[in-house]
Amino acid sequence: MPAPANYTYSNQALIDAQQSFLDLVDSGTAGSIKLRNESDTLLAQIPLTTPAGTIGGTGQLTITASGPETSAPAGGECSYGEICDSAGSVLLSLPAEEGVAAVSGKLVISSTTIVASAEVSLISCTIG
Numbered sequence: 001m002p003a004p005a006n007y008t009y010s011n012q013a014l015i016d017a018q019q020s021f022l023d024l025v026d027s028g029t030a031g032s033i034k035l036r037n038e039s040d041t042l043l044a045q046i047p048l049t050t051p052a053g054t055i056g057g058t059g060q061l062t063i064t065a066s067g068p069e070t071s072a073p074a075g076g077e078c079s080y081g082e083i084c085d086s087a088g089s090v091l092l093s094l095p096a097e098e099g100v101a102a103v104s105g106k107l108v109i110s111s112t113t114i115v116a117s118a119e120v121s122l123i124s125c126t127i128g
Helices: 011-025
Strands: 032-036 042-055 061-065 080-084 090-098 107-109 122-127
Touching: 011 042, 011 061, 011 090, 032 107, 080 107, 090 122
Parallel strands: 090 107
Antiparallel strands: 032 042, 032 080, 042 061, 061 122, 080 090, 107 122
16 A cells, blocks of 8 residues: 555544534534624524434434524625534534535635625534
8 A cells, every 4th residue: 555645534523523423513502603793703603403413324413494584683795604502602613605505624605795684594514
């Protein structure tokens, strides 16, 4: 076998690491994803399911929303999101992008241009 060009974890190591992260998100009640602009203003908060996602056989974590944000508290251009536990503690920040398909390592949302009082949906959030 040739030397790897990048780091390589076993599937089981990835699954165990993702499960530990998922356990943190699920501590207490359901977690959420906070969507923010470049000035760190909270634009929307999307509730997560309990458990907050599923882990595939290769260690990829897919976060799942329990529904959309139905009335965004502020409007603006969303640049990133934070996966938080039920206490609001930030566990992971990810760049956001508008789209209709999963992009590993990014929060894909219905629109990055968020309008105050409007609905915002999580399309996909995959990690790993």
